[in-house]
Amino acid sequence: MSSISHILPSWVLTHGPALLVVLPLLMAVLVALLPSKNTGAEKIAWMAVLSTAIICAFIAFGILGQVVSHGPVKYAMGGWEPPIGIGYYIDALSAPILLLITLIAVLCTLYALPSVVAEIEPKKRSPFYAAFLVSFAGLLGMVATGDAFNVFVFLEVSSLSTYVLVAMGASRDRRALTSAYKYLMMGSIGATFFVIGIGFLYMQTGTLNMMDIARILQDVGPDSRVVKLAFVFIVVGLGLKLAMFPLHTWLPGAYAYAPSFVTAFLAATATKAALYLLLRFGFTVFDPSWTFISKFFMYLLAGAGILGMLIASLQAIFQNDIRRVLAFSSVAQVGYMLLGIGMTTTLGLTAGYLHMLNHAMMKGALFLAVGAFWYRFGITQVSDMRGLGKTMPLTMAGFTIAGLSLIGVPGTAGFVSKLALVRAAAENGWWWAVGVIVVTSILAIIYIGRLIEQAYFQPAPKQGAATVAKNEAPMIMLIPLWILALSALVFGIDAEWTTGLAEAAAHVLEGGPILNTPPLSGGH
């Protein structure tokens, strides 16, 4: 990994945090300027998106390498040192998320070329790619920044473009429009709550820089009602964005009717970035040792996690639309992460963070496979999956590997993180939580098993006299799917790297509020 840090010019590494955000944002503008009538334009747009995502992935790798070897990376926007200016701050908590977002973006973009042609009207394709780049930039921005208000700005940048992306599914299924509208409403409420919370923090501390807020909050102490209000507003706002159990109602519709490429990208990144923000604010801005915060984590966060795991898993069993099954499963998986975070122990935080990384891989692979089913056969319903094991063997095999990982079969990434979660719960003495994890894993066997059973044990449908012929997804869709599915296997067998990242992140969280104002940095 450090070898990647070496091949990047030092200028790119110094300015990496800003470059990660600026590059996709400016490319989005250029892509939006492409003429929409010309059919060649969409190919150019696609190449622009792909190259941007690849460059960003390299930068994210480089930053991660720097963070691992030299500690947090800081950047002062405009040369104004924080807390006066906007400071970017990337540490072991955020660097893996940046890498995750950029890598998933690269894989999803590869996949997008045929999938966008099939799903989006020709004249909307370049703007679609532009909206994707804006969303990508917003996600990277909200993870990279160290300024609380800047977080809100990027949260909105990524959300607004995501509503557009979801609504673009309308040319495939008109229900995308109502889903996007619902997502818009819920997302805006979430953003409003979040910014009200930031406002309260600003009222109490008079600053927007996260470290400065954390430092002043230490002097203010836990008894300030304004601080409590700020915490509640921020958590509810982020809870909406990350689909915490009772606030998740926007998610199934948005995932089910968005274009396949968007669903895969969102499922793997958007909720993760919001969860990262919850960790960032809950542990490193507020002080998790304060009673109202530790009680909140233990009762509400873990409680919502447990409820989400049980109820959303049950709901997933009774869905007929494949993507809705996976969407409800996503809500349940967010529950696992919240349960781990709610324990607030080293093991629990590590397990929650690890599950976040692993879930991104397997859910990404699953949604990519479902998109390929639709691309070849127009399949959206569970009952239509009959015989897919024979008609699309490679795609279905990738789906199966990721599905097994989602269940938590030994040898897969899902097993590693679920086992870590079980160990953490046992260490805490939360035996009931261990029970819930086992029960929800059984529920996962049912809802994933249903899909796999249809595909492998039911005969392929007849078309006239003959059965439907084998029709594998194109190579460019299979490659990203298989990379994700194989990574779910590889990180199941050798989880050292991912576990190391999760442990480093947990170490940051355990350290409590990050108080030091960053020293001079950047190109001075």
Added chain:
Amino acid sequence: MNPHVILRVVAKMLIPLIALFAFYVQFHGDFGPGGGFQAGVIFASSIILYALIFGMAAAKKAMPPSWVRIGMSLGVLLYGGTGVATWLLGGNFLDYTRFAPESTHAAGQHWGIFSVELGVLCTVACAMLAIFYAFGSRVQDLSDEDW
């Protein structure tokens, strides 16, 4: 005889003044209240007034939707391009002092903020118009008999 002759004459007098005021707010933004966002909204309102009085078709002829789309993007490019320029000059992103490092009265900051605000003007004005065109184009203009 046009029934809206008074409206039209008054609007014709006002529209250039509104546009001029937009630029006053823009260029005065460094020294007093104002700036790119307000200027952009004021400028867009002059064209929206034109559309209300003379009809959507005339407004679209004066400010074609394709320009609006390009203008929205150009503003962002101008803003981001300023940052890229400071990068090329060896500073941090949007570090305006690099434009005139030897200046004793922060001339670099002045130029930087001016160029960024110009980008904001461009994008805000065009975004306002884009929203207005998008909603305004959904209904037919009233004919004179319907008034």
